[in-house]
Amino acid sequence: MVTIYDIAKRANCSAMTVSKVINNTGRISEATRKRVLAIMEEMNYIPNSMARSLVLNETKILSLLITDITNPFYTSLARGAEDAALRHGYKLLLANSDENADKEKAYIETIMATRVDGVLYSPTGDESAALIERLTQLDIPVVLVDREVPGVECDMVLGDSRAGARAMVEHLIECGHRRIALVNGPLHVSTSRRRLEGYKEALEAHGIPLDPSLILEADYQHALTSTIAARLLELEERPTAVFAANNFLALGTIRTFQQQGLRVPEDISVSCFDELEAGFVVDPFMTVMAQPAYEFGTIAVDLLVERIRNRDAARRTVMLKPVLHSRRSVKRLR
Amino acid sequence: MVTIYDIAKRANCSAMTVSKVINNTGRISEATRKRVLAIMEEMNYIPNSMARSLVLNETKILSLLITDITNPFYTSLARGAEDAALRHGYKLLLANSDENADKEKAYIETIMATRVDGVLYSPTGDESAALIERLTQLDIPVVLVDREVPGVECDMVLGDSRAGARAMVEHLIECGHRRIALVNGPLHVSTSRRRLEGYKEALEAHGIPLDPSLILEADYQHALTSTIAARLLELEERPTAVFAANNFLALGTIRTFQQQGLRVPEDISVSCFDELEAGFVVDPFMTVMAQPAYEFGTIAVDLLVERIRNRDAARRTVMLKPVLHSRRSVKRLR
DNA sequence: TATGTTAGGGTTATCGGTAACTCTAGCGAA
DNA sequence: TTCGCTAGAGTTACCGATAACCCTAACATA
Known part of the structure; x- marks a missing residue:
């Protein structure tokens, strides 16, 4: 592989001169510059x-650690982060923890x-605190994306999960549903907790008593959901609508x-947080609380770059509002 | 940041000893090892x-350069590549060219x-030859993924686009279609050319004359497709089915x-190469010629790692067979 | 006793580049 | 004539780690 010393030899100058040409520093005559x-x-x-x-x-490398590269939410986020990083003159190293603490x-x-x-860090859960701690100890700036971690202080870009969940459940209530199930993610992830809060708030605001048998907890990836969701169908009084986290x-x-x-939405309604199909699908079916994933990425990079430039600036949290898209998977009762 | 010299000082030994402990090389007493x-x-x-x-x-880093990170084909491929890379003890640096030659x-x-x-390189088109050439000059092993480049010799993992396209068009013919349009990608990409070949082969094999007005060329991303597809509807005699590349x-x-x-498939049938929705969607609609994207990734990494170990081995091309999934977007005529 | 061997470690040079400083010829001002 | 400045370079040390070689005490062997 060619080095600046090889160049220097051929150009009859020192390596330092080559370095100066490359970086446009120091004083170099036009003739030498062109020759080099x-x-x-x-x-x-x-x-x-x-x-x-060294x-x-x-x-000039930023790292983006996400939990599921097959989830469109994170790929959009990654694209946003990539675009922003390039704008700031950084490269992006992408890593995928697969919701797995060991891989993480x-x-x-x-x-x-x-x-x-x-x-840029989307932690697998609250236990990631120790890892964030290590990064911080090494003085590596961190921006948390999508998920926060209790006890950890750093810049964050989050969606408003609580408000979003509440709005979605209130939407279901307005559609006439009162028996509404929550298929939630694991509670060691902050978004799950916030969405649970929002769910509870909505029910309470409308005087609907909380039924713990309607609240299920699965993992955020594909595997176990089915066996867990099946429990809803075994209940004496089935829900008429489900909100998935x-x-x-x-x-x-x-x-x-x-x-x-069962047919959806004829027999039972389903809605969820995060966009599911739009962009991928002919005729979007699912009622969703969509998040601006691309902006999660760009904003997080902006914060990170500012943090790199100024490590003493005040800590910031950006909260992004989700948007309700009402589609066919929710049935209006009566 | 702590270095081996800091460790050495504290451990009352030389940096070399620390290095040996880290790498498990040389002779180090058990006591010293534990102390370090x-x-x-x-x-x-x-x-x-x-x-x-240095x-x-x-x-121990492999790079994966893909053309569209929002396309599920490539994210699956990336996951496969990541898993395989980790297995081999490499990290994966992901880059997204966005079908853009400058970014590439x-x-x-x-x-x-x-x-x-x-x-691992999925080139934006035939013009990428020069870039591959440079990599090869620098003696950096390259495995082409998904797309080949004329005149470039290296290891490749490809789908059988020609056979797949032919099989899909023959499927449409069996469903009673004879007026079949091709909405193709740009011809400077090898997969487009092969899919065009397969399309022609199928028509010829069934004695259907080729109608150039039924062959359109768009780019592989979202932007221009609509205006181009609209042309099909302006034809005097519309196609009854469309095969998208x-x-x-x-x-x-x-x-x-x-x-x-127009309604699909009642008024017009549509099918395509690559899986579209499966995994993302409740009820897959599109008839597709699906490719084993995850395997593209794992196999390509395997080839690449072997190539790194042995640069003089014979060049290899792995051709992966696509699979037809017949779904509702294609109507059986009569 | 002289020599060889080995365990357990240390020295030095190097990877490719850059910061910080030094050097020198040529020119202008005093 | 002498001094000082400056343009246009070059020298040296260092970033953090490792390869290749060297060193020495202790013990074994002839």
């Missing part, structure tokens, strides 16, 4: 960013070893219902 | 992978500067038809 540039071109020189980072103590830990280790300049939970729920011979 | 390990833990030591890579001339070039530059050990083209086509008041 020509030789760099000719020899197909590619700078070694590791050597550079001495500059800066990589391994990735954090890699991220630290890579000496990235900052991390994310898109994949809704999908699993609907599949379960269909396997049991 | 304890101090590393205590001081929160994180190795600097750049310094390491001297070892190896990064910039990413290739970054990839080279990062000195990754290998590249990828999932997003199909989506744009269907949207266009619906905006014009």
Whole structure:
């Protein structure tokens, strides 16, 4: 591989001169500059960013750690983050923890070893606190995305899960539903807790008593949802509507219902947090509380870059409002 | 940031000893090993992978450059690649060219500067040949994924676009369609060319004359599809079925038809290459020629890792068979 | 007793680049 | 003529880690 020393030799100058040409620093005569540039071109020189980072103590790399790369919410977020990072002159290193704490830990280790300049972090749960702590100890700026972690202080970009959930459940109530189930994510994830809060608030505001048998907890990925959702069908008094805490939970729920011979929304209504199909599907079916995923990414990167520039600035939290899209999966009763 | 020198000082030994403990090389007494390990833990030591890579001339990073991170085909592929890379002890650096040659070039530059050990590369088109050439010149192993490039020799993992397209069009013919349109991707992408071939083969095999007005060319992303698909509706004799060369083209086509008041499949049938909805959608609608995207990723990484280990091995091409999923978007005539 | 071997470690150079400083010729001002 | 300045370079040390080699005490062997 060609180095600046090879260039220097051929150009009859020192490596420092080549470095100065590359970085446009110092005083270099026009003639020398052109000669060096020509030789760099000719020899197909590619700078070694590791050597550079080693001495500059800066990589110009940001890391984005998400929990599910197959979820459109996170891919949109990633695209937003990528676009923003490029705008700021950073590269984006994407990592996917798959909602798995071990994978997450391994990735954090890699991220630290890579000496990235900052991390966009969607933690798998409250136990991620220790990992965030380590990043902070190493003085690596962190912006939490989508999920917060109790006891951890840092910049965050969050959706308003509580208000969103409440609005969705109130929508169901307005559609005439009173027996409304919640298929929630695991409670060690902040979004699940907030969505549960919103659910409870809505019921209470409308004088509907809380029935614990209508509240289920699954994981945020595909696997277990069906067996869990099936419990709703075994209840003496079935719910008329289900609110799922994310898109994949809704999908699993609907599949379960269909396997049991129920039609959605004729027999039972289903709605969820996060967009599910739009953009992917011919005729969007699901009533959702959509989040501006792309903006999650861009805003988080903006915060992160500012934080890198100024580590002492006040901590900020940006709260993004979700939007209700009323579609066909919810039936209006009577 | 803590270095091995800091550890060494505290442990009363040389940096080399610390390095040996970390890498399990050389001879170190059990007592010293434990002492060093304890101090590393205590001081929160994180190795600097750049310094390491610099001297070892190896990064243990693979790069995956795809053209559209919002397309489920590529996210599945990415997950496969990630899993396989982790299995082999590599990290995966994900980059998204967005079907944009400039972005692609910039990413290739970054990839080279990062000195990754290998590249999984889905090129934006035939013009990518020059970029691949540069990678090869720098002796960076490349595996092409999904798309080949004329004149470029390297390992490849491809889908059988020709056979898949032919089988799909023959399926349409069996369903009674004879006037079948092709909404194709740009012809500077190899998959478009192969799908066009398959389309022609199928027609010819069944004695159906080729009508050039039924062959359209759009880009593989969302933007222009609608205006292009609209042309089909202006024809004197409309097609009864459309075969779209990828999932997003199909989506744009269907949207266009619906905006014009046509129903799919009652008024016109639509099918496409690549899975569109499965996994994302309640009730998959589209008849598709699905590709094993996840396997594209794992196999490509396997090839790449083998290539890294043995640069002189014979070049290999793996061809993956697509599978027809017949669903509701295609109507059986008569 | 002399020599060889080995465990357990240390020295030094190097990877590719950059910061901070130094050097020198040529020119202008005093 | 002498001093000082400046344009246009070059020197040196260092970033953090590792390879390759070197060193020494202790013990075994001839």
